[in-house]
Amino acid sequence: MSDLKKITTTCTRDCPNTCGLIATVEGGRIASLKGDPDHPYTRGTACVKAARYIDRVYSRERVTRPMIRENGAWRHTSWDEAFALIAARMKSIRDESGPEAILYYQGYGERTALKLLNRYFFNLFGGVTTLRGSLCGGTGQASQNLDFGERISHDPLDHYNSNSMVLWARNPVSTNISLVPIIREIKKRGGRIVLIDPVKTRTVALADLHITPRPGRDVYLAMAAAKLILALGAQDDEFLENRAEGFEQYRDILSRYSVMELCDLADVPMDQVVSLADIFMGQGPTSILLGWGLHRHKSAHLSIRAIDALAAIAGTIGMPGGGVSQGFEEYGPYDQSWWGDDLNPPRRTLLVSTVGEEILNADEPPIRMIYVTASNPVCMAPNSAKVAQAFRKAEFVVYSGHFMDDTADRADVFLPATTFLEEDDVMATYGHNWVGPVNRAIPPVGECRSEFEMFQDLAGHFDFADRFRLDAAAWIEKICAPIWRQGCSPEQLRRGAFRLDAPMVPYKDKTFPTPSGKFRFMTEFDPAEVNGADEAYPYKLITSAPHAYICSERTMAEHDPLPVIRLHPDEAAQRGLEDGSLVLLRSQYGAVRAKLRTENGMRRDVVAAERGGWIKAGHGLNLLTRDMSSTVGMGTPYYETTVSVERCADPWSAQPRILVVQNHEHAAPAALGRELERMGAALDIRMPFEGDALPETPENHAGLVVLGGPQHAFDDADNPYFAPLMRLMRKFDAQRKPVAGVCLGCQLLARAWGGRHRNCGTFEFGFTELSLTTEGENDPILGGPLPRLMEFHEDSFIPPEGATLLATGESCENQCFRIGNASYGFQFRFEVDSKILDNLLTLFRGGEMEKYNNYLDKYDGCIFESMEAELPLLLEESQDFCRRVAENWLKLCADDIETQ
Ligand code: SF4
Missing domain, CATH: 3.40.50.880 (Class I glutamine amidotransferase (GATase) domain)
Incomplete structure (x- = not known):
């Protein structure tokens, strides 16, 4: 008799697609992981990363037993010993220095419902230092909140109503594959797809027009297109007069520049701006989809607000198939009181975009212990060397993860976590409006445990255990109460995805959750806020999402020997470099060796690379990135990093x-x-x-x-x-x-x-x-x-x-x-x-x-x-x-x- 089983589950990784998946299990092992054709949005899609995930689950590098580091060397231990040690350190640090001497670093690696309880655990403990801000989309959300009152995106299926689409720094082929069939459908109907991105991504193949503005200067491009629409009288006067505030001030801002000047500032040819404006004026509803790369500038709010303004002037806000969409609230559908933040007086938070510096400077009390879940900050946070230094300074680091990555290397206790294929949970997403079931497909590999089980067992060492210890189903019942109130039941959710109560088309009635009920234009603009050039480091470093991996989710064996960087061939030639050269990429923070690939069509002021490679594997591009915070939204402006490229000075004159x-x-x-x-x-x-x-x-x-x-x-x-x-x-x-x-x-x-x-x-x-x-x-x-x-x-x-x-x-x-x-x-x-x-x-x-x-x-x-x-x-x-x-x-x- 066949023991083949098919389990419906949901991908929980840091990806907006949040696909419904079918895990096929044979002989107790995952045999395949494919898209669930019954998922109403993802409809059977799953990316190359899903198939690879099976290798990750069964990788020989995966840590499957708890470990403690003693005298610099790891040894295996029991869960009981690991928890006893962690609990003892937590108690002694709290007694000696107060609970804020402990930093709980909760990452974005997975954002399931039960993950809310991690912070609840620390709040029951007394409240510890946590993080504020974002390594990813915080700037976009905060900027759009300024314009709309509350950022609400169009349901992705509404994009089928679009006659054309502008992908503004978004790369769906690699990072949001369920948009691809929608894009193909728009093209089939004769609609146009515009890609705006300073670097060439795989999505270029789907675009009718690829505009490559100077990084961080998208604000000028959006202004130029808006100015052309206004010049031709094609604006939505009804919206501007009755549904918006601040338009006159915005028009004043636009009047400071000619269209030509704006084109020059954005470094975009006039004909491309004309094409962009034409699409808004002549192609019916046009949706704008903002990508996460757009947020990675200090003054990203200026670009995002200018893009919102472009849509408002063109009259696509609140229109089916229109609007400016970015993301969704992944924790929105849950009862967030289970964070437990009201159990204690407000506790200290550290800014994640400068977390290394923040940990090092933390005083009264200093950070003595760091507990990390679902993250690899030593690799992924900017200015990695400083983050590593901060982790070294902490006297006790607990790491819950899968692999011996850069952060694990700084840990004293390694707690081996299950993958989502070994867990029961619920998954909402920042990419669409469906919440999906996470159903366990296989038993935990080795001795791995879910974070939920870990915190349940760790709680047994504290006097709040009775308030915390409950089985997973009972907690899901509580945390997901808002979902049940929308008409779903736990049983129904176990069987498949449920669409949350959210609009297909936000702001359809043209009212906004702002004090005036109106859309708000940006009314101030200081060009000095938009970044300038840096002679010593002439290239902007754009580290975009890899096609085959999520962030740093990879093994040592999967790393190429060196990171590959892309540069325009003429820039390479000017520096005496050619395709394949071994180069040193240098910023004000450090230097990383890389392999040079020359690429025609690259902007000459950009070096492009994929992010996420580990430092210990010779990658670690965040050794170069700037640790600073964006002006709005406490985001992380990675793309403020400027670099130089030079030939590697090795002991040999030619590569041996x-x-x-x-x-x-x-x-x-x-x-x-x-x-x-x-x-x-x-x-x-x-x-x-x-x-x-x-x-x-x-x-x-x-x-x-x-x-x-x-x-x-x-x-x-x-x-x-x-x-x-x-x-x-x-x-x-x-x-x-x-x-x-x-x-x-x-x-x-x-x-x-x-x-x-x-x-x-x-x-x-x-x-x-x-x-x-x-x-x-x-x-x-x-x-x-x-x-x-x-x-x-x-x-x-x-x-x-x-x-x-x-x-x-x-x-x-x-x-x-x-x-x-x-x-x-x-x-x-x-x-x-x-x-x-x-x-x-x-x-x-x-x-x-x-x-x-x-x-x-x-x-x-x-x-x-x-x-x-x-x-x-x-x-x-x-x-x-x-x-x-x-x-x-x-x-x-x-x-x-x-x-x-
Ligand atoms: S990584 Fe993203 S696209 Fe790939 S299977 Fe998971 S959710 Fe889907």
Whole structure:
């Protein structure tokens, strides 16, 4: 009988689409995650990130057991011990310094109904320091509140009534896919789609017109279009005279500029502004959709208010298919009294846009403890170095999350959280008007717990436990009371999405929740508020949402070696750079290495990149971003960051080209390759087992890496390239060019120097304790103690004469040696990352590696499971070691180049 189940649920990630999903579960595991065709808005759509999410749930890097850091090292612990420790620290800090010495950093990663209770927990505790402001949409909401009294967006399905659409800094192809069929429908009817965005995104493919204003100068573009409409007398006089206030003052502001001047200020050609104005005048209802990039300027309110004014002048406010839409209230449908903010006198809040500085400066009391949920602030908040410094200053950090990311690296306790596929909850959204069920599809992976369960158990250590402890269904019943009052029942919501009581078309009667009941025009405008140029850092850094990831939701293995930045080819040429150059991106806050991509069509004053890569993976673009707050709405103006781009000043004058010989499709250079690339090397990967030719001499390469594989190192008959490869290893060394052999590569290196094959007499599998010899302790490449490292082999070697043994193991003695001028053999697999390990473990455990199947009897399920549970830490240590060795080994290339 099939155990296939289909579970209706809702994506809870930080994405406005909030798709209804169907999780197919087979044999207790998620087999697929697809869009729910019955969801009234998302209608079966789900993005590339949904399918990838399954890998995230089962990633070998995912932390699935609680951990405590002691003396700088992580160890696994029980939930009881973790909670006892946290509760004891909370109580002692409250007694000694007051509750505000604790910062609760609640992120935006997931915003389900039960997450309201997290703050309730801290309020029952006495109220702690929390955050104010926003890393994302606060500016837009506050700015639109100034114009409309209360920001209310058109229901996305109302956009089907639009005859044309203006996507103002919005990229639906990557971040709001349910708009795509609506856009296609508008185009099919002959409507026009205008994209306004200083950078080229995937949405350009859907646009009839792409306008690229100078970043932050959208205010002038909106003014220019409004001025043209007024000049032609095409304005909505009835609205302006009877439904709006402040129009005359706004007209005065417009009268300070000619249309041409406004075009120049926005750096947009006049004909494009004419086209934009024409659409409002001639294409029937036009909807304007504001994107989140628009908010990321200090004076974003000026642009947003000028866009609202454009719609008001054009007469599209309150019109089906018109309006200016931005977002929805994701906590709106809940009974927000369960935040519990009225339980205590108002407590201190810290501004999230400058959170590093705020934590460091917090006084009376200083922040002693930070508790983080659903966020990775060390990576995602601006001026990351300062945030990291602030986290280091706190004496105790608790982190609830999934992976060993940048924030986890600063934590003392890691609480492994479930994903939404392992939880029951309810999800409202900032992207539309439906609230959806979150139904558990699988049991928690490992020992993971939901935040709800964590706080329930932690509450058991406090005297308010009875007020807090209730099961999830009972809490949902209370928190969602406003939804039940709208005619939905808990049972109905478990079955599928429910549309909240919200207008399809806001302000339809042309009255507004302002004191006068009228729309309010911006009546003051100071051009000095709009940013200027910066000579030292000539480019605006635009870090937009990635297509394949949500913010920093990724694993170490998923990172490219370096962030990729895009720049206009002429700007690159002026700096002596070309496509593919290794560059240093520098701002007043720091510097980050990156790979340059030149792109025609880019604005010449912009550097574009995708945000979210981890600092520890060599990305961390927030090391560059400015920590400041927007003038309105306490938002975070990331795009005020200006940068310079220069060639990386490495020890070598040209990128060292490393020849990498890969001996099997599943034995990629992985972490070793990424580290070498991060440090500036260019990899030339050859797969001779697939027929790739090997060079005969080392002339065109600065070093050689030979990787592992299932072959026997002595099997020349089946691997005719072994003999020339071994000769090549010797030639590299003869020219003082470094060689690294890993696993099979190590055995080949030994053979190349006259060493012999040896069978270990056993099969070494798993992360293994190894010891350094005296020579190994002083070896400059190994650079210190060895962590446990991955072994997967039965063959070994007898070191050649003249070799220096650097590391030994118990079951297989010879683990690492050096020989000649600069050749190193590593029997252990220090290049592994989670993808390689997943492959090794899955194939071996599943009996799909014929060669090793006879060893399977040695291992029972428990051995695999306990190893798998330890993997995140083992990998972490292994990758740290890999980084160190790669850096030291690559320096040999520089030494070689210098001596030439
Ligand atoms: S990430 Fe967004 S678009 Fe993708 S499945 Fe989740 S809600 Fe839908």
